[in-house]
Amino acid sequence: MRIPSLPHAAFLLRASLAAAAVTAAGFAGPVFAAAKTSVTIGMSVEPIGLDPTIAAPVAIGQVTWQNIFEGLTTIDRQGKVQPQLAESWDISDDGLTYTFRLRQGVSFHDGETFDSSVARFAIDRARGDASVNPQKRYFQSIESIETPDAQTLVLKLGKPTGSLLYWLAWPSSSMVGTRSADNNKTTPVGTGPFKFVNWAKGEKVELARNPDYWNSQAAAKLEGAVFRFMSDPQAQSAALQAGDVDAFPEFAAPELIQSFEGDERLATVIGHTELKVVAGMNNTRKPFDDKRVRQALMMAIDRNMIVEGAWSGLGTSIGSHYTPNDPGYVDLTGTYTYDPEKAKALLAEAGYPDGLSFTIKAPQMAYAQRTSQVMQAMFSEIGVTMNIETTEFPAKWVSDVLKAGDYDMTIVAHAEPMDIDIYARDPYYFNYKNPAFNTVLEKVQQTADPSEQAALYGEAQKILADDVPALYLFVMPKLGVWDKKLKGLWENEPIPSNVLAEVHWEE
Amino acid sequence: MIRALRRRPVLMIGAFTTTLLTAVALLSLFWTPFPPTKIQILQRLKPPLEQGLLGTDQFGRDVASMLMAGAWNSLSIAFAAVLIGATVGTAIGLVVSVRRGWLEMLVMRACDVIFAVPPILSAMVLGAFIGAGRFTAIIAIATFMVPVFARLTLAAALQIWTRAYVHAAIGMGRSPLKITVVHVLPNIANQIVVQVTIQLGLAILTEAGLSYLGLGLAPPAPTWGRMLADAQTFFGQAPWLALLPGMAIALAVTGFSLLGDGLRDMLDPRSR
Numbered sequence: 001m002r003i004p005s006l007p008h009a010a011f012l013l014r015a016s017l018a019a020a021a022v023t024a025a026g027f028a029g030p031v032f033a034a035a036k037t038s039v040t041i042g043m044s045v046e047p048i049g050l051d052p053t054i055a056a057p058v059a060i061g062q063v064t065w066q067n068i069f070e071g072l073t074t075i076d077r078q079g080k081v082q083p084q085l086a087e088s089w090d091i092s093d094d095g096l097t098y099t100f101r102l103r104q105g106v107s108f109h110d111g112e113t114f115d116s117s118v119a120r121f122a123i124d125r126a127r128g129d130a131s132v133n134p135q136k137r138y139f140q141s142i143e144s145i146e147t148p149d150a151q152t153l154v155l156k157l158g159k160p161t162g163s164l165l166y167w168l169a170w171p172s173s174s175m176v177g178t179r180s181a182d183n184n185k186t187t188p189v190g191t192g193p194f195k196f197v198n199w200a201k202g203e204k205v206e207l208a209r210n211p212d213y214w215n216s217q218a219a220a221k222l223e224g225a226v227f228r229f230m231s232d233p234q235a236q237s238a239a240l241q242a243g244d245v246d247a248f249p250e251f252a253a254p255e256l257i258q259s260f261e262g263d264e265r266l267a268t269v270i271g272h273t274e275l276k277v278v279a280g281m282n283n284t285r286k287p288f289d290d291k292r293v294r295q296a297l298m299m300a301i302d303r304n305m306i307v308e309g310a311w312s313g314l315g316t317s318i319g320s321h322y323t324p325n326d327p328g329y330v331d332l333t334g335t336y337t338y339d340p341e342k343a344k345a346l347l348a349e350a351g352y353p354d355g356l357s358f359t360i361k362a363p364q365m366a367y368a369q370r371t372s373q374v375m376q377a378m379f380s381e382i383g384v385t386m387n388i389e390t391t392e393f394p395a396k397w398v399s400d401v402l403k404a405g406d407y408d409m410t411i412v413a414h415a416e417p418m419d420i421d422i423y424a425r426d427p428y429y430f431n432y433k434n435p436a437f438n439t440v441l442e443k444v445q446q447t448a449d450p451s452e453q454a455a456l457y458g459e460a461q462k463i464l465a466d467d468v469p470a471l472y473l474f475v476m477p478k479l480g481v482w483d484k485k486l487k488g489l490w491e492n493e494p495i496p497s498n499v500l501a502e503v504h505w506e507e
Numbered sequence: 508m509i510r511a512l513r514r515r516p517v518l519m520i521g522a523f524t525t526t527l528l529t530a531v532a533l534l535s536l537f538w539t540p541f542p543p544t545k546i547q548i549l550q551r552l553k554p555p556l557e558q559g560l561l562g563t564d565q566f567g568r569d570v571a572s573m574l575m576a577g578a579w580n581s582l583s584i585a586f587a588a589v590l591i592g593a594t595v596g597t598a599i600g601l602v603v604s605v606r607r608g609w610l611e612m613l614v615m616r617a618c619d620v621i622f623a624v625p626p627i628l629s630a631m632v633l634g635a636f637i638g639a640g641r642f643t644a645i646i647a648i649a650t651f652m653v654p655v656f657a658r659l660t661l662a663a664a665l666q667i668w669t670r671a672y673v674h675a676a677i678g679m680g681r682s683p684l685k686i687t688v689v690h691v692l693p694n695i696a697n698q699i700v701v702q703v704t705i706q707l708g709l710a711i712l713t714e715a716g717l718s719y720l721g722l723g724l725a726p727p728a729p730t731w732g733r734m735l736a737d738a739q740t741f742f743g744q745a746p747w748l749a750l751l752p753g754m755a756i757a758l759a760v761t762g763f764s765l766l767g768d769g770l771r772d773m774l775d776p777r778s779r
Contacts, residue, residue: 255741255744256743364721373726374566388725389725
């Protein structure tokens with residue numbers, strides 16, 4: 001079973017043999033882990049396509065980012081920006097010209113050579129008029145792209161953009177080939193350590209090691225990887241116990257986590273994510289157009305009880321749209337602490353002495369449903385009636401709430417890191433318009449100094465905590481459950497991902 | 508009482524169970540040990556007798572109170588749905604038994620179509636238009652009940668129409684309406700009553716299925732089906748959360764079906 005580089009068909013055969021061997025061993029007794037050269041990763045949500053540059057769902061990046069696709073820059077385990085396909089760069093003193101030195105000898109899985117013209121193509125595709133890139137705004141400041149030679153890429157900006165290098169590392173900024181880009185949705189072709197093999201819709205995506213990977217030090221340690229999709233937490237638990245799935249980096253049910261404690265074979269790893277659970281309000285719709293109403297609702301909520309009731313106590317309360325692992329985090333949970341009496345008084349002051357009634361459009365996911373139910377009970381204490389309307393996610397939620405903005409209140413976990421700028425977006429579903437806030441965020445981009453940026457982000461957090469365009473509830477933890485012999489998976493999630501290059505089995 | 512129980516054990520057990528459930532359901536309108544929607548998160552997942560009679564759920568709500576309120580929600584929806592279904596279905600069946608011909612063809616084929624669509628599915632479609640809730644659940648279940656009663660009534664009524672006393676009435680020039688009311692309906696009433704009882708059990712089961720899928724009453728109103736759905740992932744920690752509403756559903760369905768069987772035996776002239 002230890003033959004070096006093999007073509008696809010042989011790999012598949014081998015993978016199935018390995019799987020058969022594992023199953024057989026499962027019946028026989030102890031598993032021969034040493035023979036395992038592939039890993040099966042479980043995910044709750046199946047991606048709707050495999051091109052992270054054309055659609056927003058994070059599941060796309062969780063399969064493809066850093067496995068199939070790479071960017072000019074990347075984000076490491078600690079959330080720091082690192083060079084990737086750009087080996088170095090110079091930023092002009094005015095912050096308006098970025099000159100990237102691209103890596104040589106990089107090629108796509110279909111053989112296309114990566115050079116400055118390909119990089120320009122990829123960025124133009126993401127920022128062009130026809131682009132449907134989910135983070136298109138990140139490319140807004142780029143005015144022109146120059147390619148003086150094959151190894152040099154120059155980005156000319158219209159205004160300083162301090163987060164550009166960070167944004168270029170995102171899944172949505174992945175480098176795509178000129179020949180393959182159009183088909184990436186179904187057959188992704190990138191420069192990464194793994195190649196796409198097959199996608200059995202509704203079941204799994206299979207990847208195989210890229211033998212021609214440009215960086216021999218960071219090449220994949222495994223021969224192959226499989227992503228399997230199952231949404232039911234009990235099925236997830238059963239698959240882990242049976243060894244059908246080696247790892248669930250984001251296990252879906254916190255209440256089932258403790259059932260793995262003390263397990264001989266499985267490890268429970270609780271890390272950080274960027275998943276901010278916030279209950280957004282329609283800031284232009286009555287009564288939410290009155291800041292006092294929003295503040296009163298915030299004061300009606302006991303965040304610790306929400307975490308306890310909705311997520312078995314596994315989560316961290318937040319007071320603004322920011323997580324404790326982000327640079328410049330300020331703990332603002334004290335801005336409007338739980339105080340039903342004050343909340344009632346403020347509601348009366350806003351003209352609702354007898355309370356009010358509205359509807360929350362809550363997705364079907366457990367965290368949203370449970371949090372809504374706890375909030376409903378807390379609101380009833382201050383005379384506010386909240387009706388819960390279950391709204392199917394993603395399709396109906398995206399069309400009703402995100403696109404049409406037809407809602408009073410909703411609740412959803414925002415997965416993207418450092419996305420506080422969504423409150424400056426117009427239009428965006430909160431319908432929050434605050435020029436002072438927008439100015440602070442513009443200032444963030446005018447500097448490249450991290451400490452100055454952090455201070456500005458602190459200011460932005462405070463504005464939101466005080467204005468309460470959304471009820472800030474908690475950050476979900478990353479509930480990882482995986483085989484103790486499996487090493488190299490990320491414990492934390494500075495950006496939604498499953499980076500597999502370093503993953504291997506320990507003898 | 509004991510003699511009655513010995514003579515008709517099925518009927519008596521069914522009657523006892525359903526009366527008890529109905530009493531509990533009615534009681535919940537006036538009194539429950541705790542408010543069934545009161546959340547006390549610090550008291551979450553307490554086992555039976557440690558906190559309240561039957562323990563607490565994942566939000567610290569009192570399970571016994573929720574089951575009581577759930578009984579009312581479940582039974583009231585089932586009764587309303589079966590009442591509507593039986594009335595409309597019986598009326599259709601009686602009209603068709605008079606007219607027959609192409610109308611019978613049409614109605615029977617329409618019944619087949621409704622039978623082909625499970626109530627869960629029609630509730631989902633309805634829910635998409637008017638939103639989930641009590642009304643949706645009642646209408647969805649009632650729609651499913653209509654063909655059951657239409658068919659039963661038609662078959663039973665057609666038999667009556669062949670009887671000599673009906674022929675005599677026709678000969679005397681009685682109008683079809685009068686014959687239906689005076690002769691047909693009273694003679695098939697027994698069968699309809701039996702069917703109503705049996706369908707009540709089915710309606711409770713369907714309502715539980717709808718709320719299990721999130722198509723029943725909106726939270727915070729407690730329903731047995733949603734209690735069961737919520738309890739699933741807590742089964743390891745708090746098995747009573749799944750077992751208790753499960754038992755309540757089983758009890759209600761069995762109760763009504765035993766009552767129906769018992770009534771049929773009692774009312775069937777052949778078994779007398």
